[in-house]
Amino acid sequence: MAGYLIRRLATAIIVVIGITLVTFLMLHIVAPEPALTILGPKATPAAIRAFNHAYGYDRPWYEQFITYLNHLLHGNLGDSPKDNQTVVSLFKEKAPLSAFLSGVSLLVAIVVAIPLGIYQAVKRNSVGDVTATTVAFIFYSMPVFMVALILIQIFALSLGWVDPNVSQDQTLGGALSSWPELVLPIVALATTTVAAYSRYQRSASLDVLAQDYIKVARAKGLPDRLIYTRHLIRNASLPMITLIGLSLPALIAGNVLIENAFNIDGLGLLFVKSLQNDDYNVLLGYTLLTAVLTVIGNLIADVALTLSDPRIRLV
Amino acid sequence: MVDRDLSLFRSGEQMRSRNQRVIGGVALLAAGALGLTACSGSSTSHSKGAPSAANAYSYGKIPAASTTVKSGGVLHVAEDVGADPNWIFPITPAANASVYTINQFQYLSWRTLYWSPKGSAPEMDYSRSMTDAAPTVSSDGKTFSIKLNGKYSWSDGNKVSAQDVLLWFDLYKAAVKESPANASNYTPGQFPDNATAKVVNDQTISFTFNKVYNPAWILDTQLNQIVPLPSKEWAKAATGGSNLDYTQPANAKKIYDYLAKQSKSLSTYASSPLWQTVDGAYKIKSYNTSTGAATFAPNTKYSGEGKPNFSEVDLLSYTSPTAEFNDLQSGKLDLGYVSSDNWPQLNKIKSEDYNLYGLPDFGFSFMYFNFKDATGGFGKAISQLYVRQAFAHLQDENAEIKGAYKGMAAPAYGPLGVAPKSPYTPANGLKNPFPFSVSAAKKLLTDHGWKVVPNGVTTCQNPGTGANQCGAGVAKGQNLNFKMYYTSTPKVVGEEVTSFAGNLKQIGVKINLNTDTFNNIISNESNPSSPKNENAWGMADFGGFTENNYPSTNTLFNTGGTYNEGSFSDPQLDKLINASMLSTDPNALKNEISLVDADLPGIFQPNEDRIYAWSPKLSGSPDAFAALTQLMLDPEDLYFTK
Numbered sequence: 001m002a003g004y005l006i007r008r009l010a011t012a013i014i015v016v017i018g019i020t021l022v023t024f025l026m027l028h029i030v031a032p033e034p035a036l037t038i039l040g041p042k043a044t045p046a047a048i049r050a051f052n053h054a055y056g057y058d059r060p061w062y063e064q065f066i067t068y069l070n071h072l073l074h075g076n077l078g079d080s081p082k083d084n085q086t087v088v089s090l091f092k093e094k095a096p097l098s099a100f101l102s103g104v105s106l107l108v109a110i111v112v113a114i115p116l117g118i119y120q121a122v123k124r125n126s127v128g129d130v131t132a133t134t135v136a137f138i139f140y141s142m143p144v145f146m147v148a149l150i151l152i153q154i155f156a157l158s159l160g161w162v163d164p165n166v167s168q169d170q171t172l173g174g175a176l177s178s179w180p181e182l183v184l185p186i187v188a189l190a191t192t193t194v195a196a197y198s199r200y201q202r203s204a205s206l207d208v209l210a211q212d213y214i215k216v217a218r219a220k221g222l223p224d225r226l227i228y229t230r231h232l233i234r235n236a237s238l239p240m241i242t243l244i245g246l247s248l249p250a251l252i253a254g255n256v257l258i259e260n261a262f263n264i265d266g267l268g269l270l271f272v273k274s275l276q277n278d279d280y281n282v283l284l285g286y287t288l289l290t291a292v293l294t295v296i297g298n299l300i301a302d303v304a305l306t307l308s309d310p311r312i313r314l315v
Numbered sequence: 316m317v318d319r320d321l322s323l324f325r326s327g328e329q330m331r332s333r334n335q336r337v338i339g340g341v342a343l344l345a346a347g348a349l350g351l352t353a354c355s356g357s358s359t360s361h362s363k364g365a366p367s368a369a370n371a372y373s374y375g376k377i378p379a380a381s382t383t384v385k386s387g388g389v390l391h392v393a394e395d396v397g398a399d400p401n402w403i404f405p406i407t408p409a410a411n412a413s414v415y416t417i418n419q420f421q422y423l424s425w426r427t428l429y430w431s432p433k434g435s436a437p438e439m440d441y442s443r444s445m446t447d448a449a450p451t452v453s454s455d456g457k458t459f460s461i462k463l464n465g466k467y468s469w470s471d472g473n474k475v476s477a478q479d480v481l482l483w484f485d486l487y488k489a490a491v492k493e494s495p496a497n498a499s500n501y502t503p504g505q506f507p508d509n510a511t512a513k514v515v516n517d518q519t520i521s522f523t524f525n526k527v528y529n530p531a532w533i534l535d536t537q538l539n540q541i542v543p544l545p546s547k548e549w550a551k552a553a554t555g556g557s558n559l560d561y562t563q564p565a566n567a568k569k570i571y572d573y574l575a576k577q578s579k580s581l582s583t584y585a586s587s588p589l590w591q592t593v594d595g596a597y598k599i600k601s602y603n604t605s606t607g608a609a610t611f612a613p614n615t616k617y618s619g620e621g622k623p624n625f626s627e628v629d630l631l632s633y634t635s636p637t638a639e640f641n642d643l644q645s646g647k648l649d650l651g652y653v654s655s656d657n658w659p660q661l662n663k664i665k666s667e668d669y670n671l672y673g674l675p676d677f678g679f680s681f682m683y684f685n686f687k688d689a690t691g692g693f694g695k696a697i698s699q700l701y702v703r704q705a706f707a708h709l710q711d712e713n714a715e716i717k718g719a720y721k722g723m724a725a726p727a728y729g730p731l732g733v734a735p736k737s738p739y740t741p742a743n744g745l746k747n748p749f750p751f752s753v754s755a756a757k758k759l760l761t762d763h764g765w766k767v768v769p770n771g772v773t774t775c776q777n778p779g780t781g782a783n784q785c786g787a788g789v790a791k792g793q794n795l796n797f798k799m800y801y802t803s804t805p806k807v808v809g810e811e812v813t814s815f816a817g818n819l820k821q822i823g824v825k826i827n828l829n830t831d832t833f834n835n836i837i838s839n840e841s842n843p844s845s846p847k848n849e850n851a852w853g854m855a856d857f858g859g860f861t862e863n864n865y866p867s868t869n870t871l872f873n874t875g876g877t878y879n880e881g882s883f884s885d886p887q888l889d890k891l892i893n894a895s896m897l898s899t900d901p902n903a904l905k906n907e908i909s910l911v912d913a914d915l916p917g918i919f920q921p922n923e924d925r926i927y928a929w930s931p932k933l934s935g936s937p938d939a940f941a942a943l944t945q946l947m948l949d950p951e952d953l954y955f956t957k
Contacts, residue, residue: 164641
């Protein structure tokens with residue numbers, strides 16, 4: 001296991017550097033000098049020259065890349081001239097709430113989807129299964145922003161039970177102090193995830209229920225309750241581990257559409273704004289963060305799968 | 316007033332703005348009445364404010380100021396989407412400059428020497444300025460003396476003085492010497508490079524310029540940038556340090572560096588004692604570094620026009636116009652905008668008795684030509700005035716206003732639209748010189764040797780430079796087809812462009828339409844920025860520009876102008892643009908704009924209304940509400956009625 005992990009980590013570093021290089025090159029091809037975008041279309045040539053010099057954009061790309069890597073090794077992701085902050089401080093400010101919302105919604109989705117999927121498999125073709133399948137397909141096919149808008153219209157604007165937007169104090173603590181405002185975005189995020197996960201869980205559970213060891217257990221007279229808790233849940237949940245592991249980047253990246261709808265100034269929106277502003281350092285930092293999380297998510301999924309299923313060996 | 320146009324180009328949700336105001340002499344009346352308000356929590360009455368002057372192109376109306384004034388209460392105001400203010404020091408780098416950061420954040424605490432606009436009118440408002448009149452000019456035309464009116468004081472009790480003006484000037488010089496990008500309005504060779512300053516006495520300062528300029532240009536583009544800074548509190552190079560002689564350039568640099576560094580420290584905006592010395596009606600109380608939301612407390616020592624009636628002003632941050640509109644609907648916001656995305660839902664706001672008012676801000680939108688486009692000889696063809704006139708005849712502004720803008724826009728026939736009206740708007744800017752007419756367009760072409768084939772391909776049949784020929788450089792058989800880029804957002808741009816393309820088809824001109832991002836268009840479809848692309852596009856549309864009170868088209872349409880995207884050139888216009896800056900003729904600018912209207916360096920488009928909504932319990936000077944359309948926030952002129 002240790003050797004495997006070391007190899008995976010070494011590969012991950014190469015992958016992350018490669019992603020950084022590709023992103024860096026692509027940004028420089030698309031927008032070699034972002035000064036005009038950041039300073040505005042009426043920026044004077046003198047201001048543009050000064051800006052490019054101050055941020056090193058007047059140097060060859062490879063020099064810029066080496067400088068970037070050097071800064072990266074020192075934990076410096078650079079500054080955002082448009083946001084007047086360092087990239088690290090921007091991430092620190094915006095990540096907690098994005099991660100909390102995505103994390104809680106993921107947790108809710110898991111708690112609901114796994115039992116629901118198993119129930120549907122066990123009660124296959126029952127009224128409950130058909131109803132759940134129908135509802136799942138509706139939400140699965142519905143864009144998340146549509147769910148958000150419907151929730152806002154019903155519960156915030158028509159019934160007036162909650163505010164349509166999350167608190168303006170967007171520190172995690174501040175948002176939690178107004179927790180009712182977090183309910184709708186979490187529900188909106190969780191609903192579409194439940195729809196997807198429950199379908200996976202149902203399918204996996206049906207596969208397991210068709211296995212010989214389940215039939216043997218039944219033939220031996222084991223009660224259904226024990227069959228499900230001892231044999232079905234664990235085996236049918238294995239595919240979910242991979243699925244959840246791959247969801248890790250989304251925890252931090254946030255959800256652009258939900259952030260947009262519920263007025264949450266999170267990481268997802270930061271990325272979109274940075275794209276509009278050609279804000280190189282934020283874009284690079286965000287891509288790097290996503291790459292690292294994807295690699296970590298994969299690794300965690302692999303390790304968790306091994307721990308859950310003795311048949312799997314990491315070599 | 317600071318030249319706000321640098322960061323304001325018209326495209327994207329948060330950047331579609333220009334400035335202007337309703338002309339109304341109500342500011343003094345309402346503000347004077349506010350001075351009679353009683354202490355916190357009580358209600359009182361004052362003389363009734365008159366409604367702002369009517370404007371034929373405005374949406375909604377501004378009610379008269381209520382006679383009931385309730386002191387206190389928290390005013391909740393929406394920040395524009397994506398316009399989070401992140402620079403507090405009133406010398407703003409270009410990267411951080413936006414009209415929202417400057418007008419709706421900094422100006423709450425630090426006021427300009429010359430206040431503008433007046434309501435929605437692009438004029439000086441001397442009732443809100445620190446001086447009562449335009450500067451006096453010396454007999455040689457170079458020295459401008461400014462006498463402060465003594466109306467404004469700092470929150471520490473000191474009067475705003477000539478030294479405070481000088482501090483701004485010296486720090487501004489230090490800033491732009493360090494980097495031209497350190498000041499958003501800086502143009503090399505202009506203020507402060509072209510002037511020296513001298514304190515005459517405590518309340519008088521003079522600026523001597525290096526040559527004679529048009530006095531209106533000096534006032535509206537140079538002196539209007541001045542924001543007096545508290546010299547007794549800010550002339551330091553370190554926290555707790557002693558005051559330095561800022562007239563020494565080395566000291567000025569140290570002071571500037573210190574203040575700029577403090578301005579970069581977003582987390583200390585509310586705690587730093589620096590930012591608590593203000594001459595505006597409110598001072599910062601809290602600031603959210605993540606979202607840019609901020610709260611302001613009243614400056615109890617405020618001595619200027621109006622009165623800080625609210626116990627707090629909260630600037631709320633939004634991620635989307637929809638989120639902002641939801642808060643308007645739920646009543647959480649007292650004052651907010653209604654973006655075009657939400658125009659179809661205006662009735663929802665009306666049903667809650669919210670007041671609505673809209674007018675375009677001061678500026679223009681246009682589709683510009685590329686006079687260097689050699690592809691198919693388009694550049695040569697479009698260089699013929701009659702071709703541009705024919706194209707202008709094919710833009711149906713009335714239909715666009717009715718359709719794309721749902722009636723919420725004002726026509727524009729040049730860089731100065733019909734609303735808001737500027738003193739410099741020429742006669743040909745008030746009535747469409749090229750009304751929509753396919754037949755007129757067709758006639759212009761056929762009269763000059765073109766064979767017009769509606770829905771086909773129109774070609775030049777009679778090349779040459781004669782009066783009835785196609786014109787210089789246009790070859791026999793050449794067509795007028797071209798490639799056009801336009802920004803994908805806002806969608807109204809696409810609607811205007813596709814409508815124009817459909818109309819051109821009727822005279823046999825086919826446009827190859829392409830959408831692109833705003834960023835790409837300002838970078839690529841611009842001959843000054845991307846000369847290598849000069850044959851890759853024939854027309855482009857990224858929105859437009861906002862303008863200041865003296866809307867000369869210098870740098871936009873003069874030969875070789877920095878932002879002359881399509882390389883337009885007319886020696887006569889060059890002369891007039893030069894005269895607008897350097898002659899003392901008061902009509903110079905009007906003459907310049909009149910020629911731009913006739914010259915058609917681009918096809919000017921309608922100006923979209925900026926619509927604001929406010930709670931029925933909010934009242935105040937009609938000028939303050941009109942000023943919202945020019946992106947000004949003047950809470951000292953507002954109050955709750957219950």
